Amino acid sequence: MSGPPEIRLSTTPTPEAIADLRLGDVVYLNGLMYTAREGVYMRALKDQANIPMELPSESAANFHCSPAARINADGSFDMGAVTATASFRFAKWLPEWMAKTGAKLIVGKGGMTSEDYKDYFVPNGAVYLSTVGYGTGALLGRGVERVEAVHWHEELGLAQAMWVIRCNRMGPFIVASDLNGDCLFERENAKIAENVARVYRGTKPAVMKRYGETDDRTDEVI
C-alpha cells in the first residue's frame, strides 16, 4: 500500500521513538496493549481498585476499544474484530490515568483536542494514535497474536472489561498528535474550513432556531 511512511513501534516506546513521530505517520504496534475506557477508568480511579497489571513496564499503550470477543467455556478467548471507540468522551479521566499508569500511547478513534494534548499529553511524553477508517476491525484483529488476559469482565461486562492483548505488527494506526501538542484533525479541519462558506452558499438558517444556536437562554428561538 503506497502512501504515508510506515513505522514499527513498541507498546513500551522509548522517549526518542515517540519524539520521532510526525502527524500523519502510519504506525504498526508490537507488544502488550490493554483496553481501558470509562468502565476501567471509573473502577481504577473512582473506586480505587488495584489495576491487575504492572504499568507502564508491561504496557504503556491504552486502547480505547471494546473488542468483538468471547470467553470460551475452557477459559480461552476468541477475538475476532477490534475497533476503537471515540476518545473525546474520556478526557475527564485521562490526566489522572496517565499520571497513575505512565501511558505513553493513547490509541482510539477521533483523537482529542490540541488543548488536551498540550495540557497533559505533552507533559507526560505521550502521543495519540488513531485507528483508521474507522472500522479496520478485521485488519487489527489479525494483529492480535493472542489474548493474554481479560480483567474485570464480571464486574464490567465484556465490552467494558480490561482486555490484555499481544500485538504483532498490529495496525495501521495514524499519528494524530505530536510532542508539540499539535492535532492532526485540527490541522485538517482548518484546511476544510476555507471552503465552508462556498458550500453553504444558497442555503439558509432554519426559520425556528434551537438553543445552542443562541447561547442566551432568555432568548426566544423564533
Add this chain to the structure above:
Amino acid sequence: MIPIQLIQETAEALMDKAAIEIPQDYLDGLRAAADTEDGELSSFVLKAMLENYEVAKEDRRAMCGDTGVPRWFVKLGNETQVEGGMVALEAALRQATANSTSGVPLRPNRVHPLWRTDHNNNVGIGAPEIEYGFEPAPEGEWVDLITVHKGGLFGTDYRMLFPSDGIPGIKRFYLDSLMAFGKRGLACQPAIIGIGLGGSKDICMTLGKRASTLRVVGSRNSDPRIADLEDEFKELGNSIGMGAMGFVGKNMVIDCNIEVGYCHTGGMPMSVHAFCLSSRRAVARIHADGRVAYRTDPDWFTDYQRRETIDWPPVREAAE
C-alpha cells in the same frame, strides 16, 4: 407455513454474513470513491478499508469490532403463516441474535440505558428492534428477513423544519449534519446518507434510517424530482472537501437516499442518518417449501410501501 427452525437458522446465517461480508453495491461505490480520491490521508484510509473487507472475508472475522446495534426488518407476503405464529418468529430472531453474538463473535453492545446492565448477547429490552412490512406480491407464503448492523452513536440528527424553510433550509440542515459528524470522521464516512422528510417525528426518523439502510447504492426514489434531489445532495456532500476520517478529501457521501411521508400541513420534519464504512446488511427470502435465497438488496421500498391511495387494488388492471 414457514418452518420456525428454518427462520432461526437463516437468521443466524444472516447475522454472520452481515457482520463479515460488505454488500457489493457499497463495495462498488467505495471502489469508485477510492479511484477518484486524491487527498493523501483520505486515500490511504480508503485503501485500508478495501483491504479490511478482504481480510474479513478471508478470516471469516467481523469487518468492524463495533457491532453497532443489530436489528431486524421482517417483510411478509400477504398470505404468509409462520409456524408457532409471530411470537415464535420474534423469539427465533432474538435467539439468533444472541447465538451469533458469541458465535461470530460480535461485540455485545447492548446495555440498559441507566443501569448499564449487559447480557453479553445484544439482547435486552427492545433489543434487537424488529419492524414489519407486508406486501401484496408476489403471492404465496414467503418471508424476507433483513438484518442491519448500523453504528449507534454518531451521524444522526433530527429537526423540525417548516414549509417556509424550503429546499435551502433542507440543504442547510443536511450540511450541518455532515459537518457536525464528519469532522474527525465520527460518522465513519464515506457513508450512505439517508434523509427522512415528513411523517410524524418518530416516523421521520424511521424513514431516514430506512433510506440509509434499506436502499442500495445507486437506487433512486421513484419520484423523479426526489431522485434529482438525491443526485444533487450527493454532489453537495462531496463538494465540502472532507473525506474519510474528516481528512481533506472529496468523498464523504457514497450515495444519498431520500424517503418521504405525509406530514402535518404546518411542518416539514427532517432527519439525517449515515450508514458507515461497514454498511452491514444481509437479506434472505424464505419460502414455505424450505427454499432460502440470500441477497443484499432489501428491496424494501416497493410501490406498495410508498402508496398514496386509500386502498391497493388486489389485481391491477392491464392498461390496454
